[in-house]
Amino acid sequence: MDGLLRSPANFSPLSPITFLERSAKAYRDRTSVVFGSVEHTWLQTYHRCLRLASALTHLGISPGDVVAVLAPNVPAMHELHFAVPMAGLILCPLNTRLDTSTLSVLLQHSEAKILFVDHHLLEVAHGALAKSDRTRKTPKLVLISQSNDDDDEDRSSSFDSNYSFDYDYEDLVKSGDSEFEVIKPRNEWDPISINYTSGTTSRPKGVVWSHRGAYLNSLATVFLHQMPVSPVYLWTVPMFHCNGWCLIWGVAAQGGTNICLRKVSPKLIFKSIATHKVTHMGGAPTVLNMIVSSPVRERRPLPHRVEIMTGGSPPMPQILAKMEELGFNVSHLYGLTETYGPGTHCVWKPEWDSLSLEERAKLKSRQGVQHLGLEGLEVKDPVTMETVPSDGVTMGEVMFRGNTVMSGYFKDLEATRKAFEGGWFHSGDLAVKHPDGYIEVKDRLKDVIISGGENISTVEVERVLCSHKAVFEAAVVARPDNHWGQTPCGFVKLKEGFDCVKPEEIIEFCRDHLPHYMAPKTIVFGDLPKTSTGKVQKYLLRKRADEM
Template identity: 70%
Template sequence: MIRFLKPAWTRLVPTSTRLLDSPVAQSCRHFSRFAGDDDDGDGLQHPGSWKSTEGLRRCSANYVPLSPISFLERAAKVYRDRTSLVYGSHKFTWNQTLQRCLKLASALSQLGISRGDVVSTLAPNVPAMYELHFAAPMAGAILCTLNTRLDSAMVSVLLAHSEAKVLFVDHGLLEIARGALDHLAKTNTKPPILILISEKDDSSPTGIVPGTYEYESFLETGDVGFEIRRPKSEWDPISVNYTSGTTSRPKGVVYSHRGAYLNSLATVFFHGMSSMPVYLWTVPMFHCNGWCLTWGVAAQGGTNICLRNVSPKKIFENIVLHNVTHMGGAPTVLNMIVNSSVSDQKPISRKVTIFTGGSPPPPHIFLKMEELGFSVNHLYGLTETYGPGTYCVMKPEWESLPPLEQSKLKARQGMQHLGLEEVDIIDPVTMESVPADGKTMGEVMFRGNTVMSGYFKDLQATEEAFRGGWFRSGDLAVKHQDGYMEIKDRLKDIIISGGENISTVEVEMVLSGHQAVLEAAVVARPDNHWGQTPCAFVKLKEGFDVNAQELIRFCRDHLPHYMAPKTVVFDELPKTSTGKIQKFKLREKANALGSL
């Protein structure tokens, strides 16, 4: 039987001395380089000279803990009757969204949800998912958005680990949720209360089991006059996002109200979102809280266009129908768009800014997206950095370069955004910054206010991640003369062949440049002579036919021979729900092939 700690989220409230006992607080106290000394438990730094400065006083007139909850309140005033959210034929204004969120927060409170309790979701990008990003913290709760591709067993582990009191589940995922509750029952773990998100026109769905609430009916039990439970400290947790992990040791990344506030604004700024943007939701809201744009769009009074399912046809239709200005997606989404059928594509009358991250997109993808009417911005980050942490800005001097050269420069990861104190490429042993020569590799490290508070219930992992006073990303990169960084590989993905380091990213870039290749991923295969050699897994475009030797020759024409794959496997590439290729599965397949 898996044993879990007693409810710990209630210990994450800074006004209580019990905060000092929580795993997250312990781990962060050990690495308090940014927080300073907190004498009165309010989460603020108080240098010695501050208290002795005459005439200064912090009070309600000049200090309010930062929280993205305020974005919704302001949007309801400034953009009151403007459209906040569109889902099919359903539309809401910002005033209506605020009222719905207040009622939902009130209903949660009446259900017994108190400050520090966890409210979980298992849902695609539907209105309820957006509303819960505000309503849960308004009730003082912490939002835990679960990956919709998880199976019942993993969902049950995360529900138990987070100690979720409520689970909002989309009707299309109800069977997975029920399976998770069955798993919890077998471990004698108290299950969360189930609230079913049905289609808006179906407030009385069939098959609803006793003890389960229906979302719209539940919302209507709330009071629009509910008094928001604001964070008592900016350090209060607003959400927990689970990284991919095993059932034995899930990693829950804790976000604070302060970090969410700052990263939301930083993301809006570097994507050039002016007042009232129209944002098409193709990034899952469960992934890093939608790269913090669940809150960021509200800050600018934008319109959220929600899609239950993403396809090229729906993307183009919604862009044209709603005059979309911005959207986001992993490189796989971009790949899907550029390789879509002509019948699915529609002429775009204005440039749509699309931001992509997750893995470096091949340069030719940038070119094709531009031809279709998109302006691509490249970002980089991790769950532990609230999603986006760096971005690549198009410099004026690049405009005179050939398009392909521009695309290669834009495919780099750039520099940190406004919300971060510093991002650097550092030797993980000496902790010294690597030279800006474009060759020397080091580990990407972060520090600043938009780095996670820690891993929930895992002090050891938190300490390891913050070792040396930086957050260690596990990504290897080089730094160029202009200060821009370029990811070369994950530490665990680098191939060491005959003493030479091979960047799988570089090999993948070359493979993706072949006209027949739709997707490519490279991992190490055991080799009796060299130790390891590159093994490429390739998915071909429909209608193309090419053999392994042709692709190997193509790589040798564009790379040093030792970097070219010795093995090519044609197969579907396993992916996460956010479009990232699951290399650990490919490594298993490569190892199963045996040594060369």
């Protein structure tokens, strides 16, 4: 078409760092971050990020280099999500519960030039660096020593002076220039972050996100969370996990207030909601379980209904129902690191309001439809690539397509090509599609149990287990069986006061509520191994089941 011209006047690469620039103008005097007695406004946060970005450019690194961070939900973690890309660098948030061996592998794989580390984790960081390849230059260490004055444990702790570091975080901020000119991406496809998968099924992979994808998913997540202007968001989702589901940037777009928590407990959650009038929060089903199981003495009346998004494994309907009774409105999202976190949302329909509490909870446990940032979401046969019927029964693999799918796996082109076979991202999750078009995840491909030729969804068995009055949480894996091939093995954590319950009672309960071939043949009591984001590490449970 004649007469058109692409120029800086009508095009600029999309990047979520622009959200901060706008908030510094539109919401300059509104509170951006709260951490105990520490508070910043959006203008102050903007200037701090500018100074930090400026300081980073003087540490001997170049645009496109990787900056890693090992820290909980403290203000520095929030600021680094802006300051690092503002300096033309790539952020690599690391799981705070990694062991030194895994952390060492990721630091080497990411080729991080700088590692920001929280003072509680300095010993871990040194342990990881000690295991690094001696032929490679180790990253420079920047110490984050921000403490929460309202937390006795945090206030009383200190880092071991025997462990060295190169720079202090606050000193770097003070040394920078608040007039620094932001280094914006030349191409919106440029990487903004490398996020390593949680390793629930295999060795962690480095998932690369672009500025464009982060921008679009931040806005899409704000929409699906129904965030108005100036929300108050409580950080119970780890900021290192999928960049806090993109809401570090998303809350900035709305000029909201970030309430930072170093650690998560029911007592702190209820206290924060009451003190700061929290409007929104998020959390894995384990966080929801923790809230509904909390002692009454730790709870406080909610000042208003609080919106909470949950993701990860499908939440049990009974947990959703209890959350609603406490005054939380739970929305269910679903996604993976490869989809920038949230990719689907169980969009609520007004006609469902008249249903019973149990029926509403069952509907909310579905994963729903794609959000605005995705072009397509389908449940397909992974071999034929045909879409399964919308009958709520036929299972297929969940597949995504669109602008909020990862750029690829860092330094692993073969794995990237395999994930994108047929022009769709293969999630590895099994689901059904209901007649209304909503999907419902049933299991991971690797978790399905095949017993006597019958496919058993571990999620279905787990839901029944968790409906028993004595069960706090449960996970089901396959146990080898000479006759059936595999049988369900349930790992169960009991609620306090139910120590006298026997495995046989749990098995009989399942047989009363499931076809007998689906009921667990073995029950093991104890804690469940989890990642820091609340996902059960089933590969460890499978290993235990194999050894029985």
